[in-house]
Amino acid sequence: MTTMTFLQLNDVHGYLHEHPEWFLQDGKETFRQVGGYARLKTMIDRIRAEEEHVLLFDNGDTFHGTYPVVKTKGESLIPILNELGFDAMTGHWDFAYGPEHLQQLVQQLHYPFLANNCFQKETDELLFPPSMLLPVGDTMIGIIGIASPIIDKTMPASFSEGVYFTNGDERLQEEIDHLKERGAELIVILSHLGFPQETKLAESFDDIDIILSGHTHNRLTEPATVNDTLLIQSGCHGSFLGKLTVTVERGKIVHYTHDLLEAEASIPEHAETKALVDEAMAPFEQSLQQVIGTTELPLHCLFLLLFKQRLLDFIINCTNKQF
Numbered sequence: 001m002t003t004m005t006f007l008q009l010n011d012v013h014g015y016l017h018e019h020p021e022w023f024l025q026d027g028k029e030t031f032r033q034v035g036g037y038a039r040l041k042t043m044i045d046r047i048r049a050e051e052e053h054v055l056l057f058d059n060g061d062t063f064h065g066t067y068p069v070v071k072t073k074g075e076s077l078i079p080i081l082n083e084l085g086f087d088a089m090t091g092h093w094d095f096a097y098g099p100e101h102l103q104q105l106v107q108q109l110h111y112p113f114l115a116n117n118c119f120q121k122e123t124d125e126l127l128f129p130p131s132m133l134l135p136v137g138d139t140m141i142g143i144i145g146i147a148s149p150i151i152d153k154t155m156p157a158s159f160s161e162g163v164y165f166t167n168g169d170e171r172l173q174e175e176i177d178h179l180k181e182r183g184a185e186l187i188v189i190l191s192h193l194g195f196p197q198e199t200k201l202a203e204s205f206d207d208i209d210i211i212l213s214g215h216t217h218n219r220l221t222e223p224a225t226v227n228d229t230l231l232i233q234s235g236c237h238g239s240f241l242g243k244l245t246v247t248v249e250r251g252k253i254v255h256y257t258h259d260l261l262e263a264e265a266s267i268p269e270h271a272e273t274k275a276l277v278d279e280a281m282a283p284f285e286q287s288l289q290q291v292i293g294t295t296e297l298p299l300h301c302l303f304l305l306l307f308k309q310r311l312l313d314f315i316i317n318c319t320n321k322q323f
């Protein structure tokens with residue numbers, strides 16, 4: 001019997017620092033300062049100090065989003081991500097600088113990028129390892145990555161130069177069987193399909209124990225359970241750390257607890273990580289301090305669909321550019 005904790009970050013989108021995050025409190029909209037990799041590192045360290053077996057996963061949309069991250073094509077994030085100490089990641093916007101550049105980024109990480117569904121056009125070979133085995137206490141875990149399948153369908157062509165993506169379910173059973181043959185007792189999917197597709201996946205496959213879900217930015221305050229599979233997703237922008245603790249006996253989850261932990265402002269920032277974040281921000285700090293306009297409306301991603309045109313008008317006004 002082993003008790004282990006899965007920590008999840010998904011869809012951080014380059015939010016290195018804390019930021020105002022939208023909440024509904026007593027039926028009213030409110031914003032609170034939350035997030036930032038330095039604060040998340042404190043939260044992760046505290047859990048690692050308290051518990052014996054702690055794993056940390058990143059569902060992707062990591063190497064893209066904010067100006068400092070995009071300007072360095074994700075490079076500025078490398079020391080920060082390595083400091084947090086993930087066990088594996090998968091991705092989506094992470095392909096924004098082309099698959100070759102993503103491979104270069106991944107080579108610098110101390111952990112693998114897993115994708116069961118990204119193939120090289122020329123050879124039909126997988127571009128990244130599809131899965132990994134991880135011994136945790138006396139339990140062997142098999143983790144399978146599924147990257148976003150829309151990268152070669154709805155994103156600019158350069159994102160998928162030389163590669164193509166499948167939906168991730170085509171060779172999934174084969175991969176599960178392969179991991180089980182090699183001793184995996186618990187099957188975990190690290191996915192960037194999006195919550196609706198992931199619930200479908202859980203319905204269609206009987207051997208999946210846990211799905212770490214990404215892409216759709218859902219704040220799940222408790223796991224969804226579908227066909228005996230536990231699904232968690234933990235908001236976005238590093239505002240939350242998802243925490244799922246499971247007790248596994250003979251390959252079955254016999255008990256679980258879950259918390260969606262808010263990276264709240266009262267949590268101190270981890271000094272070394274903060275220094276790395278400051279270093280990543282330093283070349284851009286001055287230009288980011290420049291005020292280019294003000295708004296009385298909250299320009300939050302949740303309202304983006306509602307205010308998209310207004311936001312575009314605002315950007316066009318400020319930059320004199322056409323889109």
Ligand SMILES: [Zn+2]
Nearest residue numbers: 061092093215
């Ligand atoms: Zn995404």
